[in-house]
Amino acid sequence: MYPQKIKPFLYLGFFYLIVSLIVRIVFFFHPITTAHFGFFEVLKVLVIGIANDVFVFILASTFLALYFLFLSDSKYKKPYGHTILGALVLLFFYILLIPNNIFKQYGGSIAEVALAFIGLKIICFALMLFLPSKRIKIRNTLYFITLFLYVLLIVFNAVSEYFFYNEFGLRYNFIAVDYLIYTNEVIGNIMESYPVVPLFLIIFAITTAITWVIYKKTKDELKSLPNFKQKLVLLGSFILLVGISLVCLGVTTQIKSSNVFAEEIEANGFPKFYWAFTHNELDYFQFYPQIDQKQAESNFLSQFSAPLLTRNVTSEQPELKKNVVLISIESLSAEFMQHYGNEQKITPFLDSLADRSILFTNLYATGNRTVRGLEALTLCIPPTAGESIIKRENNKNKFTTGSIFKSKGYDVKFLYGGYSYFDNMQDFFAGNGYGIVDRNNFKPEEITFANVWGVADEDMAKKAIQVMNAESKSGKPFFNHWMTxxxxxxxxxxxxxxxxxxxxxxxxxxxxxxxYSLRKFFEMAKKQDWYKNTVFVIVADHCASSAGSTELPMDKYRIPAMVFSEEFIQPQKFDKLMSQIDLMPTVLGLLNFNYQSKFLGQDVFKKEFQSKAYIATYQDLGFVKDGYLTVISPVKKIKQYTLSQKQDKLTPEFSIYYDEKLLKETNKKIVDDAISAYQSTSYWLKNNQLNR
Structure with missing residues (x-):
């Protein structure tokens, strides 16, 4: 009898394993998967992947097991049925009427979800209690719905994992958690990016067909329900399987492969999503390699003329109170510009502007998300493990580029075409003294086009000109940071x-x-009185893609940056390796600003500048210096690569890093430099030493 009772689990489990196998095969042959796999590595990935899927399915079957556990005819007999129904009704009114009930104390929508669930439970229970002749039909209907939801989750997850992999070359991570939180933007993005209606129709058609097959094969199991003793045996067996699965997942998810793609393909998306949801911040001092704290700080600060965290930056020339417009461009990889070898001519204006600017040809973004780029340009610090500072609770009153300009009497604003609550930008910039101009400030007639991310860049360009004209009339210089x-x-x-x-x-x-929009902005700006007294800083926030066969593929972090100002900036190319966090200290140096600094980036035109770059994901922290890429990761892992240089055939004066070769023995001095940078930054943030 017992084997018959597990038929629904077997059919669902088999379907889940087949779907997961198909997804893995697709990932193997996906164009974004740049790694090559030998026979035994493919076999290893598939074996570990199937094991992960089995253990995950057992854990995910918990809800189905509970559903079967509570199936019973005896609970509808007097007096149990009426007592249970009465208790459910009381619970419903407790949630509905008591202001400080236990569900509302958790905040969010938990109370509403609980109310809806209990309400549906009351309706179903009452129907089965008062209509015993219809009980089997009602139970079968609820069983079909339960199976449908399981099958829908399996199919929908497979489709979601494909599109996520297609975008990022990864299974779920912190970004997927963000997408769950910012449902309006994400659902809107999906609606506008993909043929959603046909896609959803196909998903529901497949789900309905599979559910019907499983239902027809297993519905007879509901005719004879197990008694209490049998349920205890089945429950005990299931609890044992859950325990085994938890232990085994702890082992299989820690098995490492020769490249990142192998690890992602053999992984299961659900544990990765859960891990990301519960680990939006990583404690550097718990997970990463360390050296003596004083030595780390001394190593890191030795790059500055005054080896102190708070130090005076002085200039022999008089300060220039020029307006500054910082434009950070969404997802503009260096490879999109002709100056970096692109032949498509898709950035004609930026390429023409680069010829009249200081062009930084070897600059690398700190991360692969907008908040990382904003963090690098605003705080000028190396990235830290976990989420960007912008999205953390302790993100206010920091030492920022805006605070420097504000101390000089500037009007400081952040301009964004979308709703700035997204990615916590509003909280961060407002909490650090920036005025905010976003989609909320637009009148309907000012918007010619908008999608889910915000108004079109040309509409934001017109709004920016309005804002800058108003600021100019106030008699104060302005610093505006515009995010496209x-x-x-x-x-x-x-x-x-x-x-x-x-x-x-x-x-x-x-x-x-x-x-095109930037060209229109500059055409409008050139007609304004403030134009010739303005420095324009144009830089990408991050690259269009960060997928690669190693943890931190260098070419996926290279971004364009330039500083332009008519009759002030003399065109030149700066070819030394530098970081995104060096850009704004360099701009402040061009303006001859005197200030007390806590920035951890450097002015690249100072004699003490040390050529280096910081590149990171949420976990892997990379440090590039002297031809080495050093990566430190949880748990206290260190990898070091030697980097070759390649001259681009179209632009031989430029070099990019490629062909990363893992070293058997690390260069300890560079490793210590990497640890010093990330350990010191984490320590100072933890102790609020980077606040104003």
Whole structure:
């Protein structure tokens, strides 16, 4: 009898394993998977992957096991049925009417979810209590719905994992958690990026068909329900399997492979999502390698002329109170520009502007998300493990580029075409003294086009000109940080602006339209009185993609940056390796600012500048210096690569890093430098030493 009672689990489990296997095979052959696999490595990935899937399915079956556990005819007999129904009704009114009930104390929508669940439970229980002749039909209907939800989750998760992998070259991570939180932007993005209606129709059709097959094969199991003793045996067996699965998952999820893609393909998305949800911050001092704290600080601060965290930056020249406009461009990889070898001519304006600017040709982003780029340009510190500072609770009153300008009497603002609550930008910038201009400040007639991420860049350009004109009339200089949005999936924009249709949804179109919008901005700016007294800083927030066969592929972090100002900035190329966190200290140096600094980036034109870069994901912290890439990771792991240089055939004066070779023996001096940088930054943040 017992084997018959597990038929629903066997059918669902088999379906889940088949779907997961198909997803893995697709990932093996996906274009983003740049690694190559030998036969035995493929076999290893599949074996570990199947094991992960089995253990995850057992854990996910907990809800189905509870559903079967509470199936019973005896609970509808007097007096149990009426007592249970009465208790459910009392619980419903407790949640509905008591202001400080236990559900509402958790905040969010938990109370509403509990109320809906209990309400549905009351309806179903009452029907089965008062309509015994319909009990089997009602139970079968509820069983079909339960199976449908399980099958839908399996199918929908497979589709979601594919699209996530297609975008990031990874299974679920912190970004997936963000997507769950910011449902409006994410659902809107999906609606605008993909053929959602046909896709959902296919998903529901497949789900319905599979559910019907499993239902027909297993519905007879509901005719004879196990008694209390049998349920205890089944429950005990299931609890044992859950315990084994938890232990085994702890082992299989720690098995490492020769490259990142192998680890991602053999992994299961559900544990990765759970891990990301519960680990949005990583304690450096718990998970990462360390050296003596005083030695770490001494090593790190030795790069500055005054080896102190708080130090005086002085200039022999008089300060220049020029306006500064910092434009951080969404997802603009260096490879999109002709100056870096692109032949598509999708950034004609930026390429022309680069010829008249200081062009930083060997600059690397600190991360692969917008908040990382904003953090690097605003705080000028290396990235730290876990989420960006912008998204953390302790993100206010920091020492920022805005605080420097504000101390000099500048009007300081953050401009964003979307709703700045996204990614916690509003909380961060407002909490650090920035005025905010976002989509909330637009009148309907000022918006010619918008998608889920915000108004089109050309609309934001017009608004920026309005803001800057108003600031100029106040008699104060201004510092405005504008974050663009149009070069983001779904890559939609107004038709008729460029030669790529706005509904083509192509990344090249997104890049070219952003370039078009920036041209329009500069055309408008050039007509304003404040234009010649303004320094424009143009830089990407991060690259378009960060997927690669190693943890931190260098070419996926290289971004363009330039500083332009008519009759002030003399065109030149700066080819030394540098970090995104060095850009704003360099701009402040060009303005001859005198200030007390806590920035951890350097002015690249100072004689003490040390050429280096910081590149990171949420876990892996990379440090590039002297031809080495050092990566420190949880749990206290260290990898070091030697980096070769390659001259681009189109632009031989530029070099990019490639062909990363893992060293058997590490260069200890560089390792110590890497640890010193990340350990010191984490320590100072933890102790609020980077506050104003």
């Amino acid at each position: 949005v149009s070069n983001h999936r779904p890559f939609t924009y107004p038709n008729g602006r460029i030669d790529i249709p706005g509904d083509a949804k192509s990344r090249e179109g997104g890049v070219k339209y952003t370039d």
